[in-house]
Amino acid sequence: MNWSRTLTVARTDVKQLVLAKDFWMPMGILGSIFFVIVPLVLLFSITSLGDVDAVRSIADTLEVLPERAQAQIKGDTPQGRTSYALAVFLFAPMAVVVPLTISTAVGAATLVGERERGTGEFLAHSPAGTKEIYLGKLLASLLPGYFTTMVGFTAYSLIVNLIVGPEVGGWFFPTTQWWLLMLWVLPGFLLIGLSLVLRLSGRVKSTAAAQQASGLITLPLIAVSYAQASGAIYGTAGTTIAIGAIAWTIGIASTVKGMSAIKRQRLLGVADGV
Amino acid sequence: MTPNPAPPAVSLQGVAKSFNDVPALTGLDVVAPDGQITVLLGPNGAGKTTAIRIVTGAMSTDAGTVRTLGLDPDADGEEVRHACGVVSAKPALYDRLSGTDNLRYAAELHGVDKRIIDDRIRSAAGRFGIEHALASQVGGYSTGMKTRLALARSVLHEPTLLLFDEPTSGLDPESAQAVLQLIRDMTTDGHTVVMCTHHLVEAEGLADHVVVLDEGTDLIAGPPAELTRRFWPEDSVEIAVEGDAPIDDITVLDGVRRTEPSRFGTRVVLDDPSLTPDVVAALVGAGHRIRMVNPHDPTLEELYFAVRRSARELAESTNPPAPNADREVAR
Numbered sequence: 071m072n073w074s075r076t077l078t079v080a081r082t083d084v085k086q087l088v089l090a091k092d093f094w095m096p097m098g099i100l101g102s103i104f105f106v107i108v109p110l111v112l113l114f115s116i117t118s119l120g121d122v123d124a125v126r127s128i129a130d131t132l133e134v135l136p137e138r139a140q141a142q143i144k145g146d147t148p149q150g151r152t153s154y155a156l157a158v159f160l161f162a163p164m165a166v167v168v169p170l171t172i173s174t175a176v177g178a179a180t181l182v183g184e185r186e187r188g189t190g191e192f193l194a195h196s197p198a199g200t201k202e203i204y205l206g207k208l209l210a211s212l213l214p215g216y217f218t219t220m221v222g223f224t225a226y227s228l229i230v231n232l233i234v235g236p237e238v239g240g241w242f243f244p245t246t247q248w249w250l251l252m253l254w255v256l257p258g259f260l261l262i263g264l265s266l267v268l269r270l271s272g273r274v275k276s277t278a279a280a281q282q283a284s285g286l287i288t289l290p291l292i293a294v295s296y297a298q299a300s301g302a303i304y305g306t307a308g309t310t311i312a313i314g315a316i317a318w319t320i321g322i323a324s325t326v327k328g329m330s331a332i333k334r335q336r337l338l339g340v341a342d343g344v
Numbered sequence: 345m346t347p348n349p350a351p352p353a354v355s356l357q358g359v360a361k362s363f364n365d366v367p368a369l370t371g372l373d374v375v376a377p378d379g380q381i382t383v384l385l386g387p388n389g390a391g392k393t394t395a396i397r398i399v400t401g402a403m404s405t406d407a408g409t410v411r412t413l414g415l416d417p418d419a420d421g422e423e424v425r426h427a428c429g430v431v432s433a434k435p436a437l438y439d440r441l442s443g444t445d446n447l448r449y450a451a452e453l454h455g456v457d458k459r460i461i462d463d464r465i466r467s468a469a470g471r472f473g474i475e476h477a478l479a480s481q482v483g484g485y486s487t488g489m490k491t492r493l494a495l496a497r498s499v500l501h502e503p504t505l506l507l508f509d510e511p512t513s514g515l516d517p518e519s520a521q522a523v524l525q526l527i528r529d530m531t532t533d534g535h536t537v538v539m540c541t542h543h544l545v546e547a548e549g550l551a552d553h554v555v556v557l558d559e560g561t562d563l564i565a566g567p568p569a570e571l572t573r574r575f576w577p578e579d580s581v582e583i584a585v586e587g588d589a590p591i592d593d594i595t596v597l598d599g600v601r602r603t604e605p606s607r608f609g610t611r612v613v614l615d616d617p618s619l620t621p622d623v624v625a626a627l628v629g630a631g632h633r634i635r636m637v638n639p640h641d642p643t644l645e646e647l648y649f650a651v652r653r654s655a656r657e658l659a660e661s662t663n664p665p666a667p668n669a670d671r672e673v674a675r
Contacts, residue, residue, distance in 0.1 A: 072455075074455075075452070075453055075455075078449065078452040078453055079453075082438070082441070082445070082449045085441065085445065086438060086440045086441060089440045089441070187436075187438075187439070188432070188435075188436045189436045189437070189438055190436075191402075191430075191432040191434065191436045192430075192432070192436040192437075192450070194397070194400075195397075195400045195402050195425055195428065195430040195432075195507075196450070196453045196454070197421075197423075197425045197426040197453060197455070198453050199422065334402055335397075335403045335404070337402075338397060338402060338403065
């Protein structure tokens with residue numbers, strides 16, 4: 071295993087993505103909608119409305135949250151408590167949805183794309199091993215989604231602290247649970263999704279087919295991630311660490327299996343009926 | 345005691361490969377001598393590209409033995425591919441990247457020392473006349489520029505064996521000639537070149553060694569001069585006279601073996617080509633007005649068609665078509 075070659079494959083793929091405006095423009099828009107526009111509108115509306123019936127009604131619904139979560143909610147006013155609860159608990163799953171959507175879109179096209187463009191021939195004749203190519207492609211698919219999420223997360227943190235902070239006695243975000251979600255749980259789920267999508271990308275006949283089929287993998291995974299992200303935020307730090315550990319274990323096992331599943335001649339588009 | 349000849353750079357023996365039960369190679373034997381240009385000649389679908397892919401280990405075989413630079417590409421793939429420079433039928437370049445980035449990617453994958461990569465890129469690009477376009481995105485290159493960049497990429501890591509699959513595909517005649525000249529120049533540096541083509545004119549004058557392929561197997565192999573001698577062991581001259589008068593009586597001359605009708609006149613088979621002026625003088629003396637005298641110097645094209653014709657005849661003699669075959673096809 072030559073890590074230098076793996077990083078070369080990853081760096082070159084990322085460079086191509088950066089040069090493709092038609093790729094990063096939608097990616098930026100998606101991240102902005104989920105991390106900036108929706109939270110900004112929602113949190114700003116709630117904190118601006120003041121102590122009105124609508125906000126009080128929403129505040130009442132917070133009682134459905136687990137007791138432990140309710141105890142964490144800060145703020146003395148209904149709008150303060152409501153905006154705090156939304157900022158900390160409601161938006162957690164989107165932190166998983168955005169990178170999974172972006173990364174799987176990149177990952178689905180990566181191997182089959184080499185074959186469609188004819189550049190798979192170059193890679194197949196190169197000294198790079200199939201494991202190095204697979205891992206390089208996995209890194210290159212993971213980074214754009216994770217990077218977008220971290221940039222979005224930074225913007226989201228700023229919005230939350232600036233809008234909700236004054237209502238609850240100062241800056242409070244990210245909470246410990248959020249740090250664990252972003253740095254520990256999320257990469258694990260990304261690894262699971264990408265390891266599966268890359269294997270798919272190495273098998274199908276066209277990018278269009280890869281995109282379609284990757285939806286079948288990512289949709290259930292997004293649903294599971296959504297539930298687990300909520301659990302991670304509502305639960306204790308221990309629960310979050312355990313969820314992350316399970317995700318990492320499955321992700322690593324799936325990656326190791328994926329590394330062995332990629333065959334050199336699949337890059338040429340002639341293996342096993344492809 | 346004669347020294348042992350250098351082992352061949354490439355040796356395929358009895359190689360077979362099928363895709364979904366469709367045979368692509370069937371018992372293919374190819375030997376590419378070290379330091380020479382070997383041309384794999386054959387129509388589309390003959391198995392040339394598959395053979396190249398097998399040589400580097402990009403594709404495995406179903407049967408047979410492969411040795412590339414003495415190594416087994418299946419077992420020592422990384423080492424084999426490191427020693428090979430490949431130009432595919434499609435240039436296989438990254439359109440969004442610049443010429444420099446394409447070359448840098450290849451250099452890094454081949455493990456070229458980072459301190460000398462820039463020098464290697466400049467040198468390879470200069471050699472193929474593409475240095476002025478290195479900063480531009482490859483997507484904007486012409487087909488000729490892409491081929492030159494692909495050729496530059498193939499030599500960046502100083503490989504021992506160069507494998508070119510239809511390197512002039514899609515090029516205009518001038519660019520194709522320039523590319524062939526560059527390939528010719530490479531063997532003077534000691535490289536071994538294996539090139540696939542179905543353009544007979546390209547192979548003419550370029551090939552030190554020819555392998556004619558058809559339907560996944562080799563029909564004939566060897567140096568062109570040796571092969572033409574094998575197919576046309578006798579010297580002859582084609583002569584045409586005004587009025588297409590018969591000149592069969594020339595066989596009475598010493599050294600003239602026989603005559604036979606040819607495309608433009610009469611083919612006169614001689615013991616020695618130096619007898620041609622005597623034949624011409626005798627014909628003029630007999631009152632003939634000579635329209636054409638063409639010593640028969642068989643081209644690779646003639647050889648190719650002769651080989652394919654004889655292979656077809658052999659196949660038909662061993663597997664005669666069924667009496668109702670034509671009707672079956674028509675149906």
